[in-house]
Amino acid sequence: MGVIHCVANQKGGVGKTTTAVSLAAGCALAGLRTLLVDLDPQCNATSALGQAPAARHPLVERTPLRDSVLETKFENLSLLPGSRSFKDVDALAHVDDSQSRQVAEHLMTNVGLFDQIFVDCPPSLGALTQTALTAADDVLMPLQCEYFAMEGLTQMIELIREVIKNSNNRLAFGHIVLTMYECSLELTHEVEREVRDFFGEVVSPTVVPRDVALAEAPSHGETIFSYAPRSRGARAYLELTQEVLGRD
């Protein structure tokens, strides 16, 4: 039975999709059967792996997820595509607690074939993210070293505590991962100091530098490892993959 990692943060544009795709690709390279689940109506994780969004979201269809999982051109890496269909997004976004647990169970039971599962979430704390948290074993929070990024974190932590209390007591705090890190900016160091003082061990020692290769890779349908294997972005995500696997 695989480990389910939820990659979430309500702040937009902090590197959730880039982190989910890169870690999933890193695990696949390590020879582990890996699944990437796209829960974001933008379907960025789906297109990053060169696939098209599904007409209906597999989690709404109630057919065995196995039938909706797509193989990608990367060995050991499979994808449960997202859907842009507003009907489905709305349905998933308006589930109540008991339905959210049903969807989470649907996710957990059907994906027994994988060693590692990464769920990419939309930039919100609504039902889609809550469903992912309900199904997950740990949660990874990408965080940009900028002022606004700090603001929403406390709300996120509150929600995680609530999910642990009410619907998923095995959910563990994964790591806060500092992304788009620019050593030349004073702001980056200020925010890093504040985050490490406040959250301590929870903040991963590995930081992901700002590296344009990470922004270019998805436009070629490549992962950072197939697009620019010797880039700083690839090295950072390889390190992070080892850290995430080491924790299991």
Place this chain on the structure above:
Amino acid sequence: MGVIHCVANQKGGVGKTTTAVSLAAGCALAGLRTLLVDLDPQCNATSALGQAPAARHPLVERTPLRDSVLETKFENLSLLPGSRSFKDVDALAHVDDSQSRQVAEHLMTNVGLFDQIFVDCPPSLGALTQTALTAADDVLMPLQCEYFAMEGLTQMIELIREVIKNSNNRLAFGHIVLTMYECSLELTHEVEREVRDFFGEVVSPTVVPRDVALAEAPSHGETIFSYAPRSRGARAYLELTQEVLGRD
């Protein structure tokens, strides 16, 4: 009766809040009575102007909005604060069409005192953004020159067309504004070419460069004009303010 501008894009982290705050500040500097409405549960626009989120979201309270509007330290610039209260966010996010129109009317009737109104939206196409579109005269779409940013734009355009057809036929297309523009990156130029080819005149001639001063200003509770008036970010947003005012 003031002009209501909705600043929206479902893609996260593209500069919606930075654009809404900077344009509102630009209009206030030009001597216009300006209101910034924070519809994002993250309340970034509220804290960028040095204020605290409201316990209950003013749009849910049904009291005259005039009573909830806060003065800021910036002359001519007022704020309708956001709220982090999940109950209110949930209530606003689950309104149906007719309620969304009621909230929009509540916004439109109560804000007669202002010349210019900017509404900062969350990174989603849900009810909060739809309510803002229903109340607005035009919509401004900040767009990062990156691959993922292009993806969600067609969905956004579809929603705008739907709002124009069903609930607000005076809504006009404002501009697509290219943000965090980095002339040194090939990716920036590639995306710009594609966007201008596809959207033509709708794309503003003014681009906002990546400028760390824009990320630093909110941590001091300042606008870009009070924090770094001679910065490239300030010049770009001054130009954009004149463009938005020129259009009315």
